[in-house]
Amino acid sequence: MRAFVVISVVCIYALTVWATPVKRFGVPVKAEDDCRGGANFSTDVDDCQRFYICDHGWPKVRLCAAGSVWTPLLMRCELPENAINDECGFVPPIPDNVAIDEVERADEAAQWLCADGNQRIAYHGVCDGFIQCDDGSDEADCAEVCDPTNCRLPDCKCSSGEIPGELLANEVPQLVLIGWDEAVRVEDYSHLYQQVFKKITANRRRENRNNPNGCPAVGTFFVSHQFTDYAALQSLYSQGHEIASHSISKTLPAEYWETATSEDVAAEYAGARKIFSNLAGIPESAVVGTRAAYLQTSGNEFVRTLTENGFGWDSSYATSQIDPPIWPYTFNFRSTAGCPVAPCPTASLTGFWEFPLVDWIDLNDTLCVNVDSCLFTEDKEEATTLLKTNFRRHYNTNKAPFTLNLRARWFYNDGYHNLEALQEFLDELEAMDDVYIVTYSQAMNWIRNPVKMANLLDSDVFSCDYSDRTPLCDNLNLCGYANITYQPNSEDHPGDRFFQTCSECPAVYPWTGNPDGVDQS
Structure with missing residues (x-):
């Protein structure tokens, strides 16, 4: 893992030949056989949320929205109570009215370990008001039902669709939160982010999209370490975008994160923040948000550890409350957002904010969280409809922040029509005087201290003074590391890692624990 080359280059756009990963994820032989045999879809036998769509005889991996299950018979993702997938061994959830002893006998559903270490119950039985563990530990350390009179801004908010500050919908701005997941690669920086956050003017120049106060539209990047280019990351931060932690390793399988210890969580999320500081010049104090790898957390332990390590908010927990959408809330009191991906926090965790992943409804009436997990759009018209109908559900009700969770594959897997649709959608938003495209932390600052629309232009809540952010340097170092065995590579199939940075190249490839x-050595 030692560095084997340090080269000085002039511009971030100059080097793209190495940006494509040396080795990509393979696809199962079964999926290849199914697609070559004329099938439209292939089921993944190891993951009930993963399936493959056959594109001209070749399988392309797709993921169902968090909390839903691929159902081969219907060829779509379904909620667990409606899903059937024997190929992956899916076990339907046990109805709430089933006797307790039946729940405890269902090993697949009994995942929460009671304090005595001898008994397990289903996650949804924890803090549900009924003692199921013989030692009563499932009803210990439970957050109380939220009382708005005892939960007041700026440090507490109940989980609900209520607008902060008891304001009316026509008094508040519609906040649009563009969140990008995964590594920040050179090709995405050069050819994708620029086309989303900037627009082509009549004189053929690319200029910023602006909010009503004249500040540029900005987003939040939930960054994982591997394959990230740190010069690109520093450039994004210097332009006003927010950087949040998405873990260092993104270790598979997703179940690894379900039982992650506090040491694991700190090493992954606070460790990533340290790497951002070392290699992209981003102050550690500026990285205050997280999104869990695969949206899988360890519940109370996850939030407690993030709080202890100086994080202030997270955006990992999906919610089925979509009409009206739920506003961001704190974990001081019991959440009403539901728990599609268990475990979820059940204890009182004071002052830590959650930006819920409010589900979208795709064109097939299926719930989805990330845009690329929705029904695949066939053309620009379908993509535009997907964006606008989900936006209107927020804008026409309580104006809860509209989260637009993006990954690069939504654009690269489906030609250019998704990008064209998003550009057209953002053009329309830019023309609206009550819509602000801001970072998650800017949104949190507004929620904690709401400012009416009438006063926003005189407020600094969405200001854009980035003079304290270090701009990209003129001479970059290219760091390279051979024989990396971390996923998706292995001991048998090692690979290389490269990134550009204004800093000195580390002696070995940075990783958890280092x-x-x-x-x-």
Whole structure:
């Protein structure tokens, strides 16, 4: 894992030949056989949320929205109570009215370990008001039902669709939160982010999209370490975008994160923040948000550890409350958002904010969280309809923040029509005087101290003074590391890692437990 080359280059756009990963994820032989045999879809036998769509005889991986299950018979994702997938061994959830002893006998549903270490119950039985563990530990340390009179801004908000500050919908701005998941790659920086956050003017120049106060539209990047280019990351931060932690390793399988210890969580999320500081010049104090890898957390332990490590908010928990949408809330009191991906926090965790992943409804009436997990759009018209109908559900009701969760594959897998649809959609938003495209942290600042639309232009809540952010340097270092065995590589199939940075190249490839990349041999 030692660095084998350090080269000085002039511009971030200059080097793209190495940006494509050396080795991509393979696809199962079954999926290849199914698609070559004329099938439209293939089921993944190891993951009930994963399936493959056959594109000209070749399988392309797709994921169902969090909390839903691929159902081969219907060829779509369904909620667990409606799903059937024997190929992956899916076990339907046990209805709430089933006797307790039946729940405890269902090993597949009994995942929460009672304090005595001898008994397990279903996650949804924890803090439900009924003692199921013999030692009563499932009803211990439970957050109370939220009382709005005891939960007041700026440090507490109940989980609900209520607008902060008891304001009316026509008094508040519609906040649009563009969140990008995964690594920040050179090709995405050069050819994708620029086309989303900027527009082509009549004189053929690319200029910023602006909010009503004249500040540029900005987004939040939930960044994982592998394959990230740190010069690109520093450039994004210097332009006003927010950087949040999405873990260092994104270790598979997703179930790994369900039982992650506090040490695991700190090493992954606080460790990533350290890497951002070392290699992209982003102050650690500026990285205050997280999104869990695969949206899988360890519940109370996850939030407690993030709080102890100086994070202030998270955006990992999906919610089925979509009409009206739920506003961001704190974990001081019991959440009413539901728990599609268990475990979820059940204890009182004071002052930590959650930006819920409010589900979208795709064109097939299926719930989805990330845009690329919705029904695949066939053309620009369908993509535009998907964007506008989900936006209107927020804008026409309580104006809860509209989260637009994007990944690069939504654009690259389906030609250019998705990008064209998004550009047209953002053009329309830019023309609206009550819509602000801001970062998650800017949105949180507004929620904690609401400012009426009439006063926004005189407020600094969405200001854009980035003079304290270090701009990209003129001479970059290209760092390279051979024989990396971390996923998706392995001991048998090692690969290489490269990134550009204004900093000195670490001696070894930074990783969990060694974010500084110190040679420990």
